[in-house]
Amino acid sequence: xxxxxxxxxxxxxxxxxxxxxxxxxxxxxxxxxxxxxxxxxxxxxxxxxxxxxxxxxxxxxxxxxxxxxxxxxxxxxxxxxxxxxxxxxxxxxxxxxxxxxxxxxxxxxx
Amino acid sequence: xxxxxxxxxxxxxxxxxxxxxxxxxxxxxxxxxxxxxxxxxxxxxxxxxxxxxxxxxxxxxxxxxxxxxxxxxxxxxxxxxxxxxxxxxxxxxxxxxxxxxxxxxxxxxxxxxxxx
Numbered sequence: 001x002x003x004x005x006x007x008x009x010x011x012x013x014x015x016x017x018x019x020x021x022x023x024x025x026x027x028x029x030x031x032x033x034x035x036x037x038x039x040x041x042x043x044x045x046x047x048x049x050x051x052x053x054x055x056x057x058x059x060x061x062x063x064x065x066x067x068x069x070x071x072x073x074x075x076x077x078x079x080x081x082x083x084x085x086x087x088x089x090x091x092x093x094x095x096x097x098x099x100x101x102x103x104x105x106x107x108x109x110x
Numbered sequence: 111x112x113x114x115x116x117x118x119x120x121x122x123x124x125x126x127x128x129x130x131x132x133x134x135x136x137x138x139x140x141x142x143x144x145x146x147x148x149x150x151x152x153x154x155x156x157x158x159x160x161x162x163x164x165x166x167x168x169x170x171x172x173x174x175x176x177x178x179x180x181x182x183x184x185x186x187x188x189x190x191x192x193x194x195x196x197x198x199x200x201x202x203x204x205x206x207x208x209x210x211x212x213x214x215x216x217x218x219x220x221x222x223x224x225x226x
Contacts, residue, residue, distance in 0.1 A: 033214065041199050041220055043153070048214040086153065096141065096166050097155035098203075098215055 006087055006101035013077050013108050021072040021104050023087030031090035032063050033098065034072050038083050046072070046085075077108045112136045114218035116202050122224045123192055131187045131221045133202030142185045143203040143215065144177065146170070153201065159185065192225045199223075 003026040013019055023032075034046040047054050047061040049070065054061055058077075063070040074081055084105050088098040115134045123129050135142050144156040157167040159177055174190045185204075189196055202218040 031213065031215075035217075041147075041222065043201060043217045043220070045214065045216065088153070096158045096160075097143070097168070098145075098153075099155070100153040102152045 004087060004089055004099050004101040006085075006104050008104060009102070010105045011107070013106070015077060015079060015108055015110050017077050017108075019074045019077060019106065021074070021085055021087075021106075023070040023072070023089075023101055025068050025070075025087075025089050025091075027068070028092045029065065029068075029089040030092050031098070032070055033088050034061055034070070035086040035088065036081075036083050037086060037103070043086070074106075077106075079108050079110055082106055082108045114202055114204055114216050116200075116218040116221050118221060119219065120222045120224075122226065125194060125225055126191050129189050129192055129223065131189075131200050131202075131223070133185045133187075133218055134183050135185055135202065135204030136206075136216055137183070139204035139206050139216075141165075141205045141213075142177075142179070143205075144187045145201045145203065145217075146198040147201065147220075148195075148198045156187075189223075192223075194225050197223060197225045 005024045007022045032050045036044045049061045049063045051063050051065045058075045060073045084103040086103045088100045117132045142159045145153050147153045155168050157171045158165045176188045178186050199220045199222050201220045203215045205213045205215045
């Protein structure tokens, strides 16, 4: 069936380390978004990236649509990067909904 | 930067009571959505709304749920008779153009609903 899978499920880092989060999706998409859920539960939109590469400060993302995966890079991690990261996609075919992965919990220790 | 707003931020209600969750989407957006997230789980789609009618809904969105755009700015989700399992964070989202176009969905801060 249609799936969005994220890996790893959990990650613990020391401050200053780099990390890569992966999102695999099972079919062609026309929308892919990365979110950070902060401790208050708010979904912060990080990137809209159905294809290509984008960078925003210490964060960057790459989506290879033909191979059905996206990567989120966090460099020089800070404690404020802690939280849950979600990948969400809108599959081609007319559906309007975003389908979310299960999320990846990142803990950055000082 | 324009943003989606939601009220209330938290709501506690008794099982069987009706609740109305309110959202103000970004002003020039055309598509509106509700999602929910049960504690510790992933975010799930409930319903989308376009041109004053439901355009898509999930199997979660049963007869106890309804949506409405009562005026030019608000978008509401009503739960008619709340159940314990309705306890969740409810997110409103909006996007600018037709779903046929690539378009970011912008999410509100959420309403945390607790049913006792």
